Amino acid sequence: MGRKLVWAGVLLALSMPGPAFADQPTKGGILSFAIGGEAPNYDCHANYSFSAIHWLAPHYSTLLKFDTSAYPSIVPDVAESYSVSDDQLTYTFKLRRNVQFHDGSPMTSADVKATYERISKPPKDVISLRSTLFEDVASIETPDPFTIVFKLSKRDASMLANFASPWNCIYSGDKLAKDANFPRTSIMGTGPFVFVEHAKGSHWVGKRFDRYFIEGKPYLDGFRAVLMSGPAMINALQGGQIVAEFRGFSPAEKSRLVDALGDKATVQESGWSCKLDILFNTAKKPFDDVRIRRALNIAIGRWDGARSLQRVAFVREVGGVIRPGYEFAAKKEELTKYPGYSEDIAAARSEAKRLLKEAGVENLKVTLLNRNLSMPYTPTGLFVIDQWRQVGVSVDHVQLETSPYQASLQSGNYDVGINAACDFMDEPNLQLLNYISKDLSSLNYGNYIDRTLDDLYEKQKRAANKAERYALVRQFEQRLFHEAYTAPLIWWHRIVVHHKQVRGWYITPSHYLGQDLASLWLAR
8 A cells, every 4th residue: 555655646746847757867966955853863773753864864874775766665775685584584684895984994794783783782871762673683693794694583574674774774883882872972874975064953964975885876966954844944945945855744835835836846745654642641640540541532533633634734544553544554444443533522522521520630731742843743732732622621732842852752751742653664563662561662652561562562473464463453452542541643644845856756655764865866
């Protein structure tokens, strides 16, 4: 389903005036584009927001990566080739021999091993948000400088895709040996662009790495990313001060830009592996009470909300924890049986009021932590506030910049929060990872322990066939929503508008992919 959605977006782009995709790339030029948030630090392994990966991806390489022109196909990056044993327990990668870090030192299997040991078993005081994805790695062997072998203790259906994650930036083993947290404050990768400068609150600059391991790339001389969002970003794109923003636009913003730019605009659209969740901090009263969490969940009218919000924000589909339309997603007839998905919102709100009264909080006041990005955080936050007001709940809406917002979630310094659950591809092992127990997943900001969810996660990961896995994912959702640890909201719909001179960039259902800029070029 993901591939169909992507190619629908590409076909839409091709229908715009001035099709760009068949031209021969030309070298040179500086790409000026906008990023709507600041990077809280420079460590790929410790971040989860687009406002980190869009800054960082041009400077780093990964073992494998997704081919954005043929999503979800996976291709080598610093790997030259790879093989998987018949029992799917051994993954062997042959590395390119011409890969250099930006300081001129050669990249070898020792660097890849140090990187993946840091990801899978992070040292003390090092944050690795995706260590669970590599928990089945029993050993990492380096028989020679250009071969690395991962041996698994158990089969994992998503392992190849895990190796293609854009978050698995390859770091220098020598640098990590001296300081395991070196990547938090310094940038040195093997990617197509060398880091030049970062002026906080303003811009980020990179220049072409002339010794990049793919001959002829990158095509650009460099890039300048500007911190900009909202109306200022739309005005800059319309006026040509920037030529792209790669995260996404609302339908209204798309219409305005297409009207203003005419045949200078290219539009690409896709489904989006991204939604907003309401998070309840179960370590804080009164949100340790499941009745209160359930009440706040079922008070939200998702079906009417989707119809209203899609007019002003880039949200569209009602779904569970898996993107609607993907093969493991719940169907509507299944969704409507879950708490919070009833189409009879009047009855649901009556039950919500009863639960709040039973819990002794008829006049509940909530502090809602949100991010200060206009799309889609602000309109979605206002929608939630309106929904809760209708059951007598008053809300203090606190919106923070990316860094303090992320720090508040990670430290548990919040009551109720809105958080994006986004992934680099559609895969239950990724989507469900957000909701297993806190001691097993650093992506769990609800601070709860639920061994039933953990067991279901493990079972679906090892399922023998798709039908069995589908059933287990449904059981996982049912448990999650019954306990109301989280309240999934509405899934996003991705729309990207850029100047047609920007070529070689293809939309996918993930705004984390395709941001190394190696294949992007500017038409003259």
